[in-house]
Amino acid sequence: MTAEEVKVLDTTLRDGEQTPGVALSPDEKLEIAKGLDELGVDMIEAGSAVTSVGERQGISKITAEGLDAEISSYTRGLQSDIDSALECDVDAVHLVIPTSDLHIEKKLQKSKDEVMEMATDTARYALDHGLTVELSAEDATRSDRNFLKEVFEAGMEEGVHRICVCDTVSLMMPEQIFDLFSDLSEFVEVPLSAHCHDDFGVAVANTISAVRAGAREFHATINGLGERSGNAALEEVVLALSEFYDYRTNVDLKGLLETSKLVEQHTAIPVSPTKAVIGANAFAHEAGIHAHGVLTESTTYEPISPEKVGQERRLIFGKHTGKHAIENELESKGLDASEDQIEEIFQRIKELGDRGKLVTDAEWSAIVDEVMGRSLEDLVEIEELTVTSGDNVTPTASVKVRYEDKVFVEAGVGVGPVDAAINAVRKVVEGISNINLQEYHVDAISGGTDAMVDVVVKLTDGQRIIDSRGSNEDIIKASVQAMLNGVNRLLWDKKLGER
């Protein structure tokens, strides 16, 4: 028997963009839409056309791209909203009608008859203009069931193509969602969809319950973005459906991490390291027993292989590291360490860990080099660093760096002195190699204004991503040091063939 298909409507560009602080430019919307299309989502809710000129530009760019996914706009029950959507040449509208007494009385200040008329008139108008219509009941889980069904019935009589039930403020638990969707799927004659929010942390479980009870479409967002606590996380729902149930989606699981990163980059909403499926720690192991376990047999502490969702296993060195992980790492680099050397590396890592530090890749390598008697001098050395900033002055930095008897000088500007210094160093580094800065964060500041600042950066040379640290009382020096520590590491590893 073949698995039953469930369609995915991605609403990262509409509900996801309603995450406080997120506003995507038309080009960013297009880039994300292309990523979603490549991922294999069936429908993309590209935004709400009526919102602004920029929003219409973004949606229009997406519809002009000729993607495989259906492109829709959110609309209220207003002809003018449909007109805005039509202006953007969308395939479909997501027509949203509030159905709970609370929303009808307090928000719309209308009667149920008026709401019904609004739903049917707008659906008819959209259908007459050749649009696919998905009729959504907003606050459906708090709505009178009979009225909800009346609205759906009226919509089906008009000819809407799909019906969606919204758990707008997350007011049902998975059992209740199962009962509601079991009832509605008996009644609704077009594909039924679920739109769940995460106020109680059960959006994914609710979406799965809805599917099990007959929904054949669901709404979700990448990284679980969305209003308040967000929407059901797309990556979690699709993975759970494929791992635990006999349903299939068109989503390419291997593309999940890349799409998550794309959305994280454009929305600037960081993904928690502990986030399921796509979090940085989802397949990372530090504890000795766990690391030993996965190295011996990966399924001991990994429910699926990381590659399945585009991830890779990471062994983290720190306070909980065991000797087995150290031996394994040395072996994988072709390094032949004695028992004493392994013991010394083990102790040095524990020491750093006990000081509350994560051991970065560059620090790990420096410890190994030192213990194994390999004195590797810095390949890239800073000779001068000058930074100017102040009121009405564009923060500017210049750096002079020596690399293999050659001197490189670059200048950079930035939003602040640190940014300017990093930009100058980045330019120098790009001139030397293809190393790029991927992430930057100030890891720890303790004590007063003269306290040590820890900066940790993630760098990549296209083949490998490593992290490295710089520590100094001066945040600019700490930042530049973190960059150069990482650069030196990547260059040395390449020279030594240890990657």
Ligand code: KIV
């Ligand atoms: O959560 C919700 O009810 C919505 C609707 C506007 C579709 O996002």
Ligand code: ZN
């Ligand atoms: Zn929503």
